[in-house]
Amino acid sequence: MIIAIFTTELYKLLKQARTWYALGALLLIEGIVLFAAYYQGTNIIDILLDNLKQNFYFEGDLVNGNLLIYLILNTMWFHLPLILMIVISGMLTSEYKDRTLQTVMLQPVSRAAFITGKFLVAIVFTVFVVIMMALSSFILSYSFFGSGDLIVYLDTLNFFSADDALKRLCLAYAAGTFSMVFFSVASLTIAVIFKEATKTWIVAAFFLIICNLLVKVDLGYAIFDDYFFAKLNDTWQYFFYFDIDWSRIFMNLSLLTVYIILFILAGVFIFKKNDIG
Amino acid sequence: MRKMLCAFLYLAVNMVSAQVVDPDLLLVKARMDSIIGFEANLELKLDVEFINMPAKYAVMKYEKGKMIDFDSEDFVMIPRKGLDFTLGELLKYPVITVDRGMEVVNGVSCKMINVIPDDRRADFSIAALLIDTARNRVMQSEITTRKHGTYLMEFKYRSNKDPLPEQIIVNFEIEKIRIPLSYMGKEADVDKERMKAEGPKTGSIILNMSDYQIDYLQ
Numbered sequence: 001m002i003i004a005i006f007t008t009e010l011y012k013l014l015k016q017a018r019t020w021y022a023l024g025a026l027l028l029i030e031g032i033v034l035f036a037a038y039y040q041g042t043n044i045i046d047i048l049l050d051n052l053k054q055n056f057y058f059e060g061d062l063v064n065g066n067l068l069i070y071l072i073l074n075t076m077w078f079h080l081p082l083i084l085m086i087v088i089s090g091m092l093t094s095e096y097k098d099r100t101l102q103t104v105m106l107q108p109v110s111r112a113a114f115i116t117g118k119f120l121v122a123i124v125f126t127v128f129v130v131i132m133m134a135l136s137s138f139i140l141s142y143s144f145f146g147s148g149d150l151i152v153y154l155d156t157l158n159f160f161s162a163d164d165a166l167k168r169l170c171l172a173y174a175a176g177t178f179s180m181v182f183f184s185v186a187s188l189t190i191a192v193i194f195k196e197a198t199k200t201w202i203v204a205a206f207f208l209i210i211c212n213l214l215v216k217v218d219l220g221y222a223i224f225d226d227y228f229f230a231k232l233n234d235t236w237q238y239f240f241y242f243d244i245d246w247s248r249i250f251m252n253l254s255l256l257t258v259y260i261i262l263f264i265l266a267g268v269f270i271f272k273k274n275d276i277g
Numbered sequence: 278m279r280k281m282l283c284a285f286l287y288l289a290v291n292m293v294s295a296q297v298v299d300p301d302l303l304l305v306k307a308r309m310d311s312i313i314g315f316e317a318n319l320e321l322k323l324d325v326e327f328i329n330m331p332a333k334y335a336v337m338k339y340e341k342g343k344m345i346d347f348d349s350e351d352f353v354m355i356p357r358k359g360l361d362f363t364l365g366e367l368l369k370y371p372v373i374t375v376d377r378g379m380e381v382v383n384g385v386s387c388k389m390i391n392v393i394p395d396d397r398r399a400d401f402s403i404a405a406l407l408i409d410t411a412r413n414r415v416m417q418s419e420i421t422t423r424k425h426g427t428y429l430m431e432f433k434y435r436s437n438k439d440p441l442p443e444q445i446i447v448n449f450e451i452e453k454i455r456i457p458l459s460y461m462g463k464e465a466d467v468d469k470e471r472m473k474a475e476g477p478k479t480g481s482i483i484l485n486m487s488d489y490q491i492d493y494l495q
Contacts, residue, residue, distance in 0.1 A: 060352035242329035
């Protein structure tokens, strides 16, 4: 049953024009960010290496594909979830709007299976989009700017060799996928609650903005800083400390998985209780 | 009589100026001048508190009269001082030297010489060299530059007869990086008071040379 619903929902999602518009927009934004990052990258390198210039000569170019992918990573964690949330929540709000949901519910389909199928499609689609973004950023960056050492400032100035940088960037995309899935799932749960597209988008965008703001807020409470879902969404950055704190990353991603499951359970529970009309 | 006096003064000045450069330093310089070129593999290890960098590798090529050339697939940071093997930069302009007696460095008795530039174009204000006079090579040098602080360099050689070092440790002063907030990453901590109190830091870079191919003057 779930597989049949999953396949149908995936087909419906891919048949919608807005899905392809969203993917096109994401690729366009990535291209713009890439070239903006190229010009920003030169400035950043100058600032980072300013103190070292008096002691050293430099051989090699740090404005390369790896730096640009890192800068893309820094900028994409707002617009990517925003577009994902619009597309994913639209999977349900359009059904409410077009009243197709009532038609589906007249069939021998359980509400739980139906909405679970939508959550599964949301997860698979999100993973696909992150992989697409990762591949396109690697292909574009390496094609135009080549590979090379990566320089990152996180408390200390960290240099990574090209091979090491590639591994860390891939791992960062993998960790970022958890955050994207979290936002996608949250947007579908919000759609279950609000039903109407505009309200859903506004609340989803508000949720995303609050989460982004809270990432930077340090209240000094360990429980808030270590366990609150908003604080877990920059786990990908931990791969750019010189010594990777694997236990912290494992803990954060495990917690995000728990939050994803909780949001799905909440969505399924509310959808079952809600009136369809 | 006046011509004789002038000739005497000219000779006296020339003799004095000829004696201002320590002969042991000139011997080291002459030994280094016999090298017209070399090539070596280079490993660089940076040791600065606030910089994390893996060991870097490069091929170093030197031809007499030219700057040392580095070839690497990595991004490498080459210290501004410490690679003047031939003393070409130190003695580029006229200098005077002062004998400071003997000192022991790593169990080797060395002659300490202060080198003071006699030309404003020189980029250092004073240098202290510890020279192994038995083997005609520099064991340690401390160069105080006009713009870039003080560099302390230690030279280690593989064997007694090697003219070029297999390891150089360059110690230098470096100011902690000040980054605008917009470029900072996660949890980057800025403690302005602490940064001010700490002042400049010291760092070092260790250069390990191997597989020397040296061309000597015939």
